[in-house]
Amino acid sequence: MNIDTKALAEKYGTPLYIYDFDYIENRYTTLKDAFAGKKSMINYAVKANSNLSVIAHLAKLGAGADCVSIGEVKRALDAGVSKYKIIFSGVGKRDDEIRLALEYDILLINLESEAEMKRVEMIAKELGKEARISIRVNPNIDPQTHPYISTGLHESKFGVEIDMAKRMYIYANKSEFLNPVGIHFHIGSQLINLDPIKEACGIVADLVRSLKAIKIDIKFFDVGGGIGVVYDDEVTISAEAYTQAIFETTKGLDVTLLCEPGRYMVANAGAFFTKVLYEKVNDGKRFVIVDGAMNDLIRPSLYNAYHKIEAVGVDADAEKTPADVVGPVCESGDFFGKDVPLPPLAHNDLLVIHSAGAYGFTMASNYNTRAKSAEVALQGGVDRLIRKRETYEDQVRLEVEYLN
Numbered sequence: 091m092n093i094d095t096k097a098l099a100e101k102y103g104t105p106l107y108i109y110d111f112d113y114i115e116n117r118y119t120t121l122k123d124a125f126a127g128k129k130s131m132i133n134y135a136v137k138a139n140s141n142l143s144v145i146a147h148l149a150k151l152g153a154g155a156d157c158v159s160i161g162e163v164k165r166a167l168d169a170g171v172s173k174y175k176i177i178f179s180g181v182g183k184r185d186d187e188i189r190l191a192l193e194y195d196i197l198l199i200n201l202e203s204e205a206e207m208k209r210v211e212m213i214a215k216e217l218g219k220e221a222r223i224s225i226r227v228n229p230n231i232d233p234q235t236h237p238y239i240s241t242g243l244h245e246s247k248f249g250v251e252i253d254m255a256k257r258m259y260i261y262a263n264k265s266e267f268l269n270p271v272g273i274h275f276h277i278g279s280q281l282i283n284l285d286p287i288k289e290a291c292g293i294v295a296d297l298v299r300s301l302k303a304i305k306i307d308i309k310f311f312d313v314g315g316g317i318g319v320v321y322d323d324e325v326t327i328s329a330e331a332y333t334q335a336i337f338e339t340t341k342g343l344d345v346t347l348l349c350e351p352g353r354y355m356v357a358n359a360g361a362f363f364t365k366v367l368y369e370k371v372n373d374g375k376r377f378v379i380v381d382g383a384m385n386d387l388i389r390p391s392l393y394n395a396y397h398k399i400e401a402v403g404v405d406a407d408a409e410k411t412p413a414d415v416v417g418p419v420c421e422s423g424d425f426f427g428k429d430v431p432l433p434p435l436a437h438n439d440l441l442v443i444h445s446a447g448a449y450g451f452t453m454a455s456n457y458n459t460r461a462k463s464a465e466v467a468l469q470g471g472v473d474r475l476i477r478k479r480e481t482y483e484d485q486v487r488l489e490v491e492y493l494n
């Protein structure tokens with residue numbers, strides 16, 4: 091971001107999320123261009139960053155949405171995503187969510203179990219509708235990523251095995267109320283190696299060929315999300331290499347290719363800004379205590395994830411010593427970085443925590459009755475507030491009759 095972030099931190103206060111919308115546009119067009127010549131749809135995974143302005147920005151560029159709750163479906167619709175570009179995934183959809191998804195007439199309900207298929211069929215019957223469905227197949231591939239974000243092994247809770255999927259397609263194809271038009275897999279997140287994706291793609295493409303052979307015409311081939319991004323010094327997958335691998339493994343299939351990138355679109359579009367409160371040394375160890383905390387950005391605490399941290403606008407030549415950057419929350423796990431090389435810092439100095447655009451604000455909570463940060467968009471050099479900072483009143487608004 092080539093912008094005076096210090097001035098923005100003064101204007102909007104800290105802790106603060108800032109997203110570069112030009113970067114998001116660039117990511118979208120890069121990926122879309124890599125699909126050139128094929129029928130394709132990019133369904134942005136809303137859970138990565140659900141701010142309505144972020145979704146609306148992508149919708150204007152032509153993106154669809156991949157949603158994992160009816161709330162996310164509502165966000166996508168409110169943000170202007172066409173209903174025919176919305177997919178609803180997730181292992182545990184409630185009846186009311188299924189009913190609304192059918193009433194909204196979105197592109198696909200992505201089924202994750204046989205039991206769920208029966209519920210969708212029943213609800214579609216009640217509504218007198220035919221549900222367009224896809225099935226999430228679990229190709230049993232080790233994505234070589236963090237176990238918490240690995241989803242494509244048989245032992246994971248996501249999707250169904252190939253044989254079960256085939257039985258489900260045969261059932262759905264016969265049902266008056268189900269229209270099986272899609273297939274889906276998503277093997278994990280932050281994938282930086284193409285081989286597992288290629289392998290999964292090949293397995294699922296073979297299943298589609300065998301379904302087409304028995305006249306079950308799969309039209310949407312959804313390769314999920316998971317393209318890795320650079321947090322540190324990772325060498326990750328390029329858009330071209332990604333789509334080439336998909337083209338190769340789906341050769342000869344007449345399908346529309348769908349993908350569901352979340353992190354790829356927004357992780358490095360965003361940064362989290364936090365101010366130094368205090369410094370202290372405990373038993374020879376340097377701590378920098380900041381005004382942001384794990385409730386704002388939980389990835390370091392939850393996954394031990396690395397985020398690059400730098401001081402903003404301090405003397406670049408100052409000698410750096412390692413420090414743990416920690417927040418005020420009452421948990422030992424409340425940290426943003428360990429042994430981060432930082433110059434001497436004073437009260438109110440600004441730190442930037444990079445790559446915070448995905449799974450940052452969306453995972454924020456009110457733990458310790460801390461208000462959620464404000465969010466700001468930057469586009470063409472212009473900044474605008476896209477979510478106000480929460481107040482105490484916002485937090486307690488739903489708590490009633492407490493003095494009885």
Ligand SMILES: *Cc1c(COP(=O)(O)O)cnc(C)c1O
Nearest residue numbers: 135276279315316350351352353
């Ligand atoms: C989380 C998720 C995504 C997005 O993953 P990224 O790693 O952010 O690209 C896509 N599809 C499904 C089904 C998901 O659960």
